[in-house]
Amino acid sequence: MLDKPSAKSDAKTVAKTDPALLSRFAAIVGDKYAITDPALQAPYLIELRHLFEAHTPMVLRPGSVGEVSAILQLANATKTAIVPQGGNTGLVGGQVPHHNEIVLSLNRLDRIREVDPTSNTITCEAGVTLQRAREAAAAADRLYPQLLPSEGSCTIGGNLSTNAGGTAALAYGIARSHALGLEVVLADGRILNALNKLKKDNTGYDLKNLFIGAEGTLGIITAAVLRLIPRPRAVETAFIGVPSAEAALELLGMAQEHAGNDVTSFELMTRRCVEMVLENDSSSRDPLAAPHAWYVLVELSSQLRDGLRLILEELLEHGMERGLVADATIADSLEQAKAFWRIREMLGEVQRHAGASIKHDVSVPVASAPAFIAEANAAVTAFIPGSRPLPFGHLGDGNIHYNVTQPAGADKDAFLARWNEMNAVVFAVVKKYGGSISAEHGIGVMKRDILPSVKDPVAYDLMRSLKALLDPNGILNPGKVL
Ligand code: FAD
Ligand code: ZN
Numbered sequence: 001m002l003d004k005p006s007a008k009s010d011a012k013t014v015a016k017t018d019p020a021l022l023s024r025f026a027a028i029v030g031d032k033y034a035i036t037d038p039a040l041q042a043p044y045l046i047e048l049r050h051l052f053e054a055h056t057p058m059v060l061r062p063g064s065v066g067e068v069s070a071i072l073q074l075a076n077a078t079k080t081a082i083v084p085q086g087g088n089t090g091l092v093g094g095q096v097p098h099h100n101e102i103v104l105s106l107n108r109l110d111r112i113r114e115v116d117p118t119s120n121t122i123t124c125e126a127g128v129t130l131q132r133a134r135e136a137a138a139a140a141d142r143l144y145p146q147l148l149p150s151e152g153s154c155t156i157g158g159n160l161s162t163n164a165g166g167t168a169a170l171a172y173g174i175a176r177s178h179a180l181g182l183e184v185v186l187a188d189g190r191i192l193n194a195l196n197k198l199k200k201d202n203t204g205y206d207l208k209n210l211f212i213g214a215e216g217t218l219g220i221i222t223a224a225v226l227r228l229i230p231r232p233r234a235v236e237t238a239f240i241g242v243p244s245a246e247a248a249l250e251l252l253g254m255a256q257e258h259a260g261n262d263v264t265s266f267e268l269m270t271r272r273c274v275e276m277v278l279e280n281d282s283s284s285r286d287p288l289a290a291p292h293a294w295y296v297l298v299e300l301s302s303q304l305r306d307g308l309r310l311i312l313e314e315l316l317e318h319g320m321e322r323g324l325v326a327d328a329t330i331a332d333s334l335e336q337a338k339a340f341w342r343i344r345e346m347l348g349e350v351q352r353h354a355g356a357s358i359k360h361d362v363s364v365p366v367a368s369a370p371a372f373i374a375e376a377n378a379a380v381t382a383f384i385p386g387s388r389p390l391p392f393g394h395l396g397d398g399n400i401h402y403n404v405t406q407p408a409g410a411d412k413d414a415f416l417a418r419w420n421e422m423n424a425v426v427f428a429v430v431k432k433y434g435g436s437i438s439a440e441h442g443i444g445v446m447k448r449d450i451l452p453s454v455k456d457p458v459a460y461d462l463m464r465s466l467k468a469l470l471d472p473n474g475i476l477n478p479g480k481v482l
Contacts, residue, residue, distance in 0.1 A: 073189030086158025092444025126157025165440030241292030
């Protein structure tokens with residue numbers, strides 16, 4: 001296990017490990033669902049990137065909202081710290097217990113309560129995986145438009161708590177834009193029922209949005225009403241070689257002029273990114289005959305059955321005339337489209353073959369993305385000569401996954417030991433462009449210590465006040481975010 005980045009906590013409460021108290025928690029869910037066996041706890045404690053060590057006296061798996069409420073009542077009364085967890089796919093260490101807190105897994109709250117195709121809503125419990133929600137919507141001829149590569153494991157509760165982005169946020173928005181209503185268990189065990197299907201509800205403060213993106217620090221989301229949209233009738237996908245990030249940006253503008261909101265994804269990658277996938281994933285092939293410095297994966301979706309292909313062909317033609325497109329291929333089948341997407345989706349995983357990477361999930365105004373990348377590249381290679389920047393991501397959202405791989409042959413641990421310094425180098429460029437140090441993954445513990453230096457002081461102060469109001473005993477995910 002690495003000890004970078006820091007997982008230190010200033011939480012005032014730590015889990016009480018006395019057996020009598022643990023028995024009271026276990027009694028709420030039944031012994032079967034109160035896991036103390038380390039082997040059975042492992043899936044809840046092992047964090048995907050192995051960046052954080054986790055320990056817990058007990059993983060609780062409540063089977064109802066009432067049980068979640070009873071757990072929080074007891075936790076609040078005894079000042080026992082709780083870490084909520086969905087699918088354990090989070091990338092900032094927010095979902096694991098760093099200080100022996102009790103883990104509250106929502107994975108048994110996995111009922112799809114209702115699909116209402118007329119109101120265009122789906123009502124899901126927190127532990128429903130994103131994939132199941134999407135499948136249930138598709139069965140009713142609807143689309144639930146959140147799309148993350150982790151969809152098989154991540155949950156609706158986790159998606160909302162991290163305000164997840166993903167590859168379709170360009171057209172459909174981030175998690176926050178999908179939620180119409182929420183059911184939340186507060187720190188004292190009270191159940192906030194804001195589970196309505198209303199698009200229009202101006203009856204005071206929009207409380208649900210407090211809990212979205214709060215990373216489990218303000219309440220436990222137990223269910224949500226999510227907005228559905230009609231299922232697109234046509235989808236077209238192209239893999240495009242472009243000469244520069246600037247050309248990609250100009251092509252984005254042109255795509256939006258041609259296709260408006262039908263541009264559902266616009267993903268940017270460098271040649272090195274694509275090469276890394278080709279070298280390490282035997283089922284991936286280079287979609288284009290010759291190499292190009294940059295690539296764009298574009299997807300258009302439309303409610304109309306006909307004409308989308310033509311729009312994409314015209315876009316590529318105009319792009320070529322303007323020197324923005326060097327070469328391109330349009331998927332002729334669903335399999336081919338999936339193969340294009342596989343290259344994009346494998347990027348996070350194949351990087352480990354080149355050694356350690358220091359990762360950043362940042363956003364800048366869309367127009368500044370190319371300048372940000374160029375400047376960050378210069379800054380990180382000046383900071384650690386030979387380090388290899390691997391920028392890729394959701395160009396349409398100005399969201400770049402700015403990862404930096406260690407110099408070839410360098411010592412892995414020595415490189416990772418400079419995680420915080422490297423962050424500082426990259427975040428200085430982010431700041432210059434008015435960007436955000438966390439575009440879609442959240443703060444968790446990974447960026448907690450940096451937050452005060454980048455957040456407006458008044459905003460930060462308000463965040464602390466809200467935390468104190470909603471969780472006065474500091475039992476909900478202490479040491480995360482704040
Ligand atoms: P967890 O990891 O279990 O928890 C995440 C946070 O939410 C924690 O702070 C936890 O305490 C809190 N939490 C979880 N459930 C609840 C609840 N019910 N109530 C209150 N708090 C809760 N993210 C993106 O945004 N875009 C991407 O494109 C993307 N791609 C990914 C690809 C891969 C391969 C992987 C592994 C991850 C990716 N992620 C991405 C990150 C991750 O999948 C998302 O952050 C996701 O929303 C987390 O959901 P989860 O259910 O796994 O939550
Ligand atoms: Zn992403």
